Amino acid sequence: MEHLSSLTDWNEEILLGVLQSAADFKAEPEAFARAAERKVLFMIFEKPSLRTRVSFETGIVRLGGHAINYDVNTSPLGAGKESLPDTIKVVSRYADLIVARLFKHSDLEEMIAHSGVPVINGLTDYSHPCQIMADLLTIREHRRGLKGQTLCFLGDGFNNVTHSLLHGCAMTGVNIRVGCPAGEDYEPLPSVLAEARRLAEAHGTEVVVTDDAKAAAEGADVVYTDSWMSYHIDPGELDRRVKKFMPYQVTEEIMSVTRPDSIFMNCLPAARGYEQTAEVIDGPRSVVFDQAENRLHAQNAIMLRLLEQARHG
Ligand code: CP
Ligand code: NVA
Numbered sequence: 001m002e003h004l005s006s007l008t009d010w011n012e013e014i015l016l017g018v019l020q021s022a023a024d025f026k027a028e029p030e031a032f033a034r035a036a037e038r039k040v041l042f043m044i045f046e047k048p049s050l051r052t053r054v055s056f057e058t059g060i061v062r063l064g065g066h067a068i069n070y071d072v073n074t075s076p077l078g079a080g081k082e083s084l085p086d087t088i089k090v091v092s093r094y095a096d097l098i099v100a101r102l103f104k105h106s107d108l109e110e111m112i113a114h115s116g117v118p119v120i121n122g123l124t125d126y127s128h129p130c131q132i133m134a135d136l137l138t139i140r141e142h143r144r145g146l147k148g149q150t151l152c153f154l155g156d157g158f159n160n161v162t163h164s165l166l167h168g169c170a171m172t173g174v175n176i177r178v179g180c181p182a183g184e185d186y187e188p189l190p191s192v193l194a195e196a197r198r199l200a201e202a203h204g205t206e207v208v209v210t211d212d213a214k215a216a217a218e219g220a221d222v223v224y225t226d227s228w229m230s231y232h233i234d235p236g237e238l239d240r241r242v243k244k245f246m247p248y249q250v251t252e253e254i255m256s257v258t259r260p261d262s263i264f265m266n267c268l269p270a271a272r273g274y275e276q277t278a279e280v281i282d283g284p285r286s287v288v289f290d291q292a293e294n295r296l297h298a299q300n301a302i303m304l305r306l307l308e309q310a311r312h313g
Contacts, residue, residue, distance in 0.1 A: 092116030179216030
């Protein structure tokens with residue numbers, strides 16, 4: 001049974017194939033109107049969401065299927081009356097696919113271990129693969145391809161989006177530079193870096209971590225940032241984190257050292273005046289709403305791949 005827990009579940013060929021299907025779906029959605037006819041997607045969210053929740057539901061409807069949004073707070077699971085394995089074993093008897101947004105990646109792995117249907121990671125504390133599939137599609141569109149591009153991520157390196165960017169860039173020949181404060185609370189997990197470096201070797205591309213924001217941004221094709229206050233971070237951490245991350249804010253000055261035709265990305269939700277200035281996110285280089293749209297197309301391709309694999313499995 002194939003699931004999507006992190007992008008490294010796949011190899012480069014599969015990843016590029018799914019990106020191509022996403023582009024095909026985007027170009028001609030009507031051709032896929034019955035591709036998942038009568039299929040049911042079960043969606044379970046432990047954290048807030050706009051894009052993931054709405055794009056998955058819209059996506060499965062456009063493919064001819066149906067979505068069920070399950071509220072953990074009013075569930076036996078949330079009330080501590082039913083275990084995660086039992087919940088998933090029951091859901092697997094009804095639904096054809098599961099998307100889960102969870103606090104702990106280990107809970108997602110437990111879900112996968114007990115699921116009889118494909119499970120898609122809709123974000124955990126470790127990774128956010130669906131986001132990065134949409135981002136790679138967006139870079140492909142705006143930069144006319146992936147190989148040889150240089151992406152600079154500024155801000156929180158110890159972060160689900162950063163980890164999946166490291167995986168996705170390394171797998172597709174995109175150089176990646178992470179500019180973040182030094183220290184294990186802010187830098188990507190060493191195991192993710194090691195895996196990204198191993199994957200990048202096949203393409204001869206670079207994986208760099210530096211605490212120098214300008215050096216990370218120098219000559220980049222893409223500048224990417226994400227919230228300093230991810231859903232799982234205690235709100236009481238705000239002042240301390242703002243002080244720590246402010247040198248990594250994406251400003252016009254940072255954008256001025258990148259390529260003249262570089263693009264700015266943020267997975268959203270965004271906080272203007274924090275991880276980037278309003279000028280940058282609302283400026284001409286920003287492609288953040290194309291990214292958000294591409295969640296829909298990328299996830300439809302992911303769902304169709306997993307349904308197809310399950311049919312053959
Ligand atoms: N980028 C993203 O996953 O957005 P949501 O938290 O709104 O789903
Ligand atoms: N790193 C962010 C991503 C939000 C889509 C978070 O976990 O909240």
